[in-house]
Amino acid sequence: MKSDTLVSVAMEPHQASFRSYLALARLDHATKHVFIIPGIILAYALREPPLDHAAVSIVAGFASAVAVASANYVINEWLDREFDAHHPSKQARAAVRLSLSPLLVYAEYAVFAAIGLLLAWQLGTSFFWTSVVFLMSGLIYNVPPVRSKELPYVDVISEAMNNPIRLTLGWTMIDPSTLPPSSLFIAYWTAGAFLMGAKRLSEYRDISAIAGPELLHRYRRSFRYYTAESLTVSCFLYAMMSAFFIAAFLVKYRLEYIMAMPFIAVLFSSYLWLALLKNSIAQRPERMFRSKRLIASLGLAVFALLVTSFIDMPLLYDLSRESFIPVDRLK
Template identity: 50%
Template sequence: MTTSDLTASGSARTSPRMIAGFSDYLRIARFDHMTKNVFILPGIALALLLRGNATTEGPLDILWNVVIGFVAAVGVASANYVINEWLDRDFDRFHPEKSQRAAVQRRMFGPLVLLEYLLLLGAGLALASLVNDALFAACLLLAVSGITYNVKPIRTKDRPYLDVLSESINNPIRLLIGWAMVDAGSLPPVSLLLAFWFGGAFLMNSKRLAEYRDIVASDGRETLGLYRRSFRHYSENHLSVANLVHALLCAFFVAIFLIKYRIEYILLFPGIVTLFAVYYALALTPNSVARKPEKLYRARPVILASVATTVLFVFATFADIPALEVLASQHFIETGALHLLPSRP
């Protein structure tokens, strides 16, 4: 198949381009993707548990921070989506689903897209500044992440492996946003930030693995390379090994956090392992929801594993189990007395 054939194939997925309407400009902001902001919730919960006594904020102040902070995060994230869809419009037409996006299907005007981006970004940062400087800085980091991921000459989404790491850094940033809503005077533990980063890398790499398997099977590897340049350097083996690396690094930093800050949280490990296993199985399933992380609420195994892990988290938060302290200290099985045992005849 030649490049011209592929171009024609990509064009065939698009209908005649009509001038975009107001609803099309709303679509590229992807407000339906706000479910990804669920990663803000652990930041709120862990800040309350670990820093609740240190914060000077009252319950009503924290509630205000959470409401305004969520709206601010949605605004900045939607601004990132706007430039994502606009700058990817010539590549998305080679993707089976993304070829139906408004920026591909409709004629949009660059100045209007830029205005939408600036309005959403400005509103998000302005709201964040009403809460505290820490939340403003975290939202600003989210905005910078969107620029480095999408905009040339950096455009990390075109670089193999760096594409996953740069996209998944939004996970610890969202953790920071949630933490700042409760305690603006500290940062989350580095082990927790790194665990969220590599956990997010596992999710994003699984998405790419699912896309690779499905699109190569249906349209060929050449089409996949036209959709995203980084895929030209990937193979199924590369993505599978990367998944293993991200999962191991996430588990390593999770273990550090659990042992240092609350040993009872070690009880969460079976739930965390189950979540990783279930999600990886989804990535290996044709046309699975792993390709659309914003739709994960439709994946029953993921929901069940998430609920079970949440129940374990609540239990471990309120249950003190001194016997588990043995896991955080050195113990050896002494064998020196074995020579005192009677020898066999």
């Protein structure tokens, strides 16, 4: 009965306004582009490029990223409208409740994509092609016949790709001549998988409790293959993999970053704690900055990375050398 009520409320059509079409772009989700910032910081700390036009590049780069992401959101909301009707909160989206023109929706997608790529072109080849990949990732995730969001675990891995893409966008704003190290790229990717897995875990727990698993299955086919236990274990796996590649990056490129690792671990733990709360903001990452605990954890991690980026700690290099204890000393 609950699920029938949800669908009937969601599917009442109303005429759309310009503001309704603009809502498809989810400009309020621009906070997600905070994941670009570490790319900027690390590119500067590790590459030390000239910063003659850095401010202009950063502003244009963020504008480009927002535009490309908005194009992805437009196509996401339009193609998900029938499925979102089964979601307790997403049923309120404009594409579900309103009568939209397909022509205008696709025109809006094209406009945001064009603006994003035109801005990206001004920032160099590396940034431009990274933006193209960003746009393509939205098509792979949302558009049939691939529509990776319908495939269990593939949905998490493909959506998480947005994380290393944002890292690369930030990096190439500062140093367009190189790309981030592979260890950092994979660490960012698996960290994104952890975030997306935690989001699905929170959705699974809440929607199953409200309306049962059947409604959840109609909302997203991939949930037919998930359980709360399997999602929890997957989050643990993604976090472990991310920690491994973070450590590999730290040891290889700047050993001082090891001192920031405990703060990064606390950040992961804080996000998982949020995901386990009822009606968690983990389901709506654009609202993550409303959590004081998460903000404090993020602030400490960023501060630790900043400090260890510019303060040398020679003692760490002494401690990292090979050292074996002779048996004779134990007698």
